Amino acid sequence: EAQVTQNPRYLITVTGKKLTVTCSQNMNHEYMSWYRQDPGLGLRQIYYSMNVEVTDKGDVPEGYKVSRKEKRNFPLILESPSPNQTSLYFCASMDRNSYNSPLHFGNGTRLTVT
Amino acid sequence: AQKVTQAQTEISVVEKEDVTLDCVYETRDTTYYLFWYKQPPSGELVFLIRRNSFDEQNEISGRYSWNFQKSTSSFNFTITASQVVDSAVYFCALTSEANSKLTFGKGITLSVRP
16 A cells, blocks of 8 residues: 555654654655644645755754655654644655656654653 | 645535635746645545646536636635535645745635534
8 A cells, every 4th residue: 555654643752852753655756755734834844855865945944854865764853852843743755757646645743842 | 936825714614515715826837736635633634636737627526626727826626515524624735846845825624514
């Protein structure tokens, strides 16, 4: 089954404790992206990647890092989480070369930073 | 820069009413792609449609229909004979050939009352 898998689904942590949210897709998509969703603000893009070893900042990259060492994985790293990074995070992938390809989303990771 | 505006924030209707969700977009690119996603209370993002800028045909899928008008930069979504299960947050999104960012609107919360 074609899917984007994010882990964990829920995460509670404390300020300053480094964490990684994993994302993996099995569709051989070149394009992957991370979003955060906050009430009243919709979904905002954090980082995206057009291909292996190619990453670019989205609209809200501060406080986040990503890496794309292999096509299927695109982890989101919070080196020193802060309470304002409490949010719902989504990973997504897409075949940008396909005429009707949707953006496939993972099921989300709800992060709470205390 | 690209932008998506969903001016309606919350809409409440009674079951069986028709409802239209508005989406207005801005982009300087000539080749671009528009999406609609549904986010039910369970939180996942469900793909509804992708429309490419070179295809202005309107689309109907069951009770759902989409009206794409380049002249007014709009991509509106109509639900006919709404049902309680249509209650969700609906997002419109835009990306383009030249700009790899995917920009979402802030979403419209639709409540369908029995």
